[in-house]
Amino acid sequence: xxxxxxxxxxxxxxxxxxxxxxxxxxxxxxxxxxxxxxxxxxxxxxxxxxxxxxxxxxxxxxxxxxxxxxxxxxxxxxxxxxxxxxxxxxxxxxxxxxxxxxxxxxxxxxxxxxxxxxxxxxxxxxxxxxxxxxxxxxxxxxxxxxxxxxxxxxxxxxxxxxxxxxxxxxxxxxxxxxxxxxxxxxxxxxxxxxxxxxxxxxxxxxxxxxxxxxxxxxxxxxxxxxxxxxxxxxxxxxxxxxxxxxxxxxxxxxxxxxxxxxxxxxxxxxxxxxxxxxxxxxxx
Amino acid sequence: xxxxxxxxxxxxxxxxxxxxxxxxxxxxxxxxxxxxxxxxxxxxxxxxxxxxxxxxxxxxxxxxxxxxxxxxxxxxxxxxxxxxxxxxxxxxxxxxxxxxxxxxxxxxxxxxxxxxxxxxxxxxxxxxxxxxxxxxxxxxxxxxxxxxxxxxxxxxxxxxxxxxxxxxxxxxxxxxxxxxxxxxxxxxxxxxxxxxxxxxxxxxxxxxxxxxxxxxxxxxxxxxxxxxxxxxxxxxxxxxxxxxxxxxxxxxxx
Numbered sequence: 287x288x289x290x291x292x293x294x295x296x297x298x299x300x301x302x303x304x305x306x307x308x309x310x311x312x313x314x315x316x317x318x319x320x321x322x323x324x325x326x327x328x329x330x331x332x333x334x335x336x337x338x339x340x341x342x343x344x345x346x347x348x349x350x351x352x353x354x355x356x357x358x359x360x361x362x363x364x365x366x367x368x369x370x371x372x373x374x375x376x377x378x379x380x381x382x383x384x385x386x387x388x389x390x391x392x393x394x395x396x397x398x399x400x401x402x403x404x405x406x407x408x409x410x411x412x413x414x415x416x417x418x419x420x421x422x423x424x425x426x427x428x429x430x431x432x433x434x435x436x437x438x439x440x441x442x443x444x445x446x447x448x449x450x451x452x453x454x455x456x457x458x459x460x461x462x463x464x465x466x467x468x469x470x471x472x473x474x475x476x477x478x479x480x481x482x483x484x485x486x487x488x489x490x491x492x493x494x495x496x497x498x499x500x501x502x503x504x505x506x507x508x509x510x511x512x513x514x515x516x517x518x519x520x521x522x523x524x525x526x527x528x529x530x531x532x533x534x535x536x537x538x539x540x541x542x543x544x545x546x547x548x549x550x551x552x553x554x555x556x557x558x559x560x561x562x563x564x565x566x567x568x569x570x
Numbered sequence: 571x572x573x574x575x576x577x578x579x580x581x582x583x584x585x586x587x588x589x590x591x592x593x594x595x596x597x598x599x600x601x602x603x604x605x606x607x608x609x610x611x612x613x614x615x616x617x618x619x620x621x622x623x624x625x626x627x628x629x630x631x632x633x634x635x636x637x638x639x640x641x642x643x644x645x646x647x648x649x650x651x652x653x654x655x656x657x658x659x660x661x662x663x664x665x666x667x668x669x670x671x672x673x674x675x676x677x678x679x680x681x682x683x684x685x686x687x688x689x690x691x692x693x694x695x696x697x698x699x700x701x702x703x704x705x706x707x708x709x710x711x712x713x714x715x716x717x718x719x720x721x722x723x724x725x726x727x728x729x730x731x732x733x734x735x736x737x738x739x740x741x742x743x744x745x746x747x748x749x750x751x752x753x754x755x756x757x758x759x760x761x762x763x764x765x766x767x768x769x770x771x772x773x774x775x776x777x778x779x780x781x782x783x784x785x786x787x788x789x790x791x792x793x794x795x796x797x798x799x800x801x802x803x804x805x806x807x808x809x810x811x812x813x814x815x816x817x818x819x820x821x822x823x824x
Contacts, residue, residue: 320662443681450672453662456652457724460622461676462645504663508708513663 290533297533299422300486303430304525304539307483307495310437312503312521314479315496316514317441317472319504320452326371326473327493329386330364331480332393335489337363338414339400346404355425356414360489361481367393368473417488417540419532426485433482440475444468449510486525488540498547499524502554520550572599574636575732575764576621581630583616590616592788594630598781600731603758603765605779607772609810612786614768615653618736621766622650635731646677649725649733649763651718653740658717660710666720667705670695673724695727696720698761699753715746722753732764733757739771747771751778784809 291297318324340363341356351359367389374385401411413421441448450458451465459465483492503516528543535542576598583591591613598604608614619625621632623639632639635647670692671684678684696702699719704712709720718738725733733754739747755778757763767779783792790809791801 320659322659446672446675446678446684447680449664449668450675453664453669453672454652454658456624457650457672458675459624460645460648460650461673463675504661507663508706509665510663510668 295424296420296422299424299427300419300529300539303422303427304486304529304543305522306430306434307486308522308525309518310434310479311483311487311492311495312499312517313441313514314437314476315500315521316503316510316517317448317452318476319497319500323476324493324497325383325386325390326368327476327480327496329371329390329393330367330477331484331489331492332390332397333367334360334364334393334477334480334484334492335415336393336396336400337361338484338489339397339404339411342408342411343400343404355423355429356410357426357429357481357485360414360484361429361478363393364477364480365474368477369470372470372473412538413488414484415488415490415540416538417484417486417491417532417543419529419539422485430482430485433478437475437479440471444471448472486529486539487543488538491540491544494544494547495521495524498544498551502547502551505554505558520547524550572601573731574599575634576766577631577633577636578617578621579631579633581617581620581627581632583613583620583625583628585616589787591620591785594785594789596783596789596792598732598764598766600764601758601762603754603778603780604767604783605772605781606766606768606783606785607770608785614785615736617785618734618766618768621734622648646674646728647731648676649673649722649728649730651721651725651733651735651738653736653738653768658709662710664709665705666696666701666707666709666712666723667692669709669720670705670723670727673727677728691727691729692723695723698726698757699723713746714742715750718742718746718750719753722757726757726763730763732766734766736768737770738767739769754778786810 291301315327318327337360338356341351341354341359344351345354345356371385371389374388375382378384404411410421447458447463447468450461451463451468455465479496480492483495487495499520500513500517502520503513507513507516524543524546528546529539531537531542531546532539574597576596578594578596581591581594582589594617606614606617616625620627621639623642627639634642635644671688673695674684674688674691693702693705696705699722701716701719701723704716704720709717712720721738722733739750742750754765754767758765779795781792781794782798784790784806786809791798
């Protein structure tokens with residue numbers, strides 16, 4: 287693989303994109319999980335599906351869309367979906383979770399319509415659904431780098447506000463954290479990460495890279511910083527091993543990355559169980 | 571003369587066409603220890619939410635440090651421990667240190683980072699509540715009483731003038747409740763921090779408080795401890811909504 291990596295630009299793109307996503311998806315994922323918003327990532331990825339499918343359909347009909355990278359419409363619809371979720375959460379104050387199935391269904395609904403209009407699944411669409419090693423172009427990589435800079439800046443600048451809001455939202459408001467502005471911004475950032483990740487992991491599996499490494503990390507970490515570090519470590523391991531497996535087996539990287547994440551999670555849960563049993567035997 | 575921290579004037583609040591609060595007046599000054607008591611649904615938590623800006627003032631005026639609440643800037647001067655604090659997600663991956671440090675968010679500007687000086691403040695706050703040895707422990711692993719002390723440290727870390735607490739002893743065993751009130755007494759006496767405490771534990775708290783406010787939609791009584799002690803039990807039960815026999819300080823001491 288090393289030789290191929292040195293010779294083929296598409297492989298270099300995929301590896302760089304994977305390494306970057308392995309950092310930003312779990313980084314943001316920790317805030318999503320502790321705020322119990324894991325399903326929002328799923329809803330937004332399905333909205334991105336509508337954008338991608340729409341772009342692929344329009345590329346057959348309108349010359350402009352034939353030259354436009356579908357990732358842009360995918361990111362655009364995901365960002366639009368994130369703002370709509372926020373709007374719906376305010377409309378249904380007492381049933382905030384309703385926003386998720388509404389937006390998720392809308393995403394799938396529009397996606398199904400565009401896929402049908404485009405006369406079914408093309409190779410391109412399958413690549414977007416489950417990820418692809420060969421499909422990451424230079425433009426995709428630059429978009430991913432741009433989004434990664436935005437995400438890292440966002441987390442770096444608002445770390446203390448995001449932590450406070452995640453741990454105790456009422457206290458955060460009393461302390462003067464501007465949740466009214468931070469929450470929609472956070473949702474837009476989630477949509478951007480989904481847009482960045484879908485080339486490698488695929489639309490249908492993108493939320494798993496934001497949540498499974500985090501699920502493993504919070505089993506081990508005592509501190510929030512520790513949980514962030516472990517989430518990124520598990521995310522990177524899953525991406526690297528998943529990409530290598532996808533390359534040699536010539537299969538979609540989304541599947542291999544997610545299976546690696548699950549494997550890591552199972553290992554962590556087993557280790558914790560065994561460790562707990564040993565400790566109880568030792569009389570702790 | 572002691573500075574006025576809170577001045578509530580003629581405040582009313584309606585929710586779904588129901589009067590939750592009617593014409594409330596209350597003034598809290600530096601160093602005072604107020605117990606806000608009343609039956610369930612009497613509007614105590616609503617009043618606290620209005621005070622903290624979590625609900626908009628519909629009628630009347632609330633002033634903080636002499637300024638209208640709408641212009642409140644010195645949020646670090648207000649320490650808050652909510653009813654829900656001990657109902658947080660116990661699997662949340664955070665140390666006691668990280669949780670207490672988050673209390674400095676009101677003092678730090680946007681985009682600013684925590685410094686070494688902030689770490690010292692966190693340890694000082696933890697020492698005040700005798701929890702410094704737990705700084706590195708996961709917050710979810712502590713007992714209810716210890717968690718509540720950690721939340722008080724979070725409220726104290728910004729060195730506030732007043733601590734506002736909304737039924738902070740819910741879910742804590744009796745032994746720890748007593749220790750908790752001892753801590754509040756110490757903070758009020760030794761640190762001079764004003765306290766506004768919402769509670770159901772009438773006898774325990776009113777023996778500690780310097781002032782008592784009795785709320786049931788309207789403010790039935792607010793004043794000093796001695797005046798409160800002289801209130802008639804029958805009259806007291808009438809506004810409370812069910813028979814109440816208070817254990818007076820002298821009786822309790824016998």
